[in-house]
Amino acid sequence: MAQLPDDVHDLFEKATFAHFATMTPMGYPHVTPVWVDYDAETGHLLINTERERRKTKNVETNPKVGVSMVDPDNPYRFLSVFGDVDEVTTDGARDHIDALAKRYMGEDEYPNPIQSERVILKIAPERVYTGP
Template sequence: MLAGDSGSVPEIPAEFHDLFEKETYAHVVTMFPNGMPHVTPVWIDYDPEDDRLLVNTERHRCKAKNVSKNPAIAASMTDPDDPYRYLSVTGEVEEMTTEGAREHIDELSQRYFGKDYPVEIESERVVLRIRPERVFTANPN
């Protein structure tokens, strides 16, 4: 299924919201200044009230540096319980914020590890708020 081609603003379908409640990893693509893609696996979250994907990173990492120059981004994730069920989103980072970022990484760490974030923070945590422009899904069941 593809959403967002008809000129309407795509939304993450409700039947895929469960991906943000379990240990789903996403592969996020940002663009280096030379035009080459940078892909990295990340923890992924979702703000259903604002329909925004959330990626928490540190300011000094490639993802944050890349989107500060070019906000284009893509994220693809498969259901950890069914690898044929997936959600893929392309869009733009509309905001990179430190507000609540430290608390957010602890929330994500609780979901993925069952404890607060165990890694020393080297710079500053930021949340990338991603506005979907195209949404692709597959759900064979």
């Protein structure tokens, strides 16, 4: 598993949106903007979503994904990661979405209704690109 350089960890401390790419069963890319987090202890990127969403279904069929982020303070600074989702878990997913809501929205709790079940997609980076 590739490690993220220390100089990009600050991207996970502010409201940095990511574009998350998965593959549909028909072989087309599915790219959506998402909130993103990083577990420095395990080295995983974390995407919190719902069990019944297309991105979750896609990674259950094909775990290969891409994540691209642009620093909101400097559009020329970026992080791009290719890897595999090696776990889909509900453990801590509700608390995690509340923590992300605090970072991205300034809310103590995630305000949107949950349609199915929150899950965390844990991405093990294989390739990491940064710039400039």
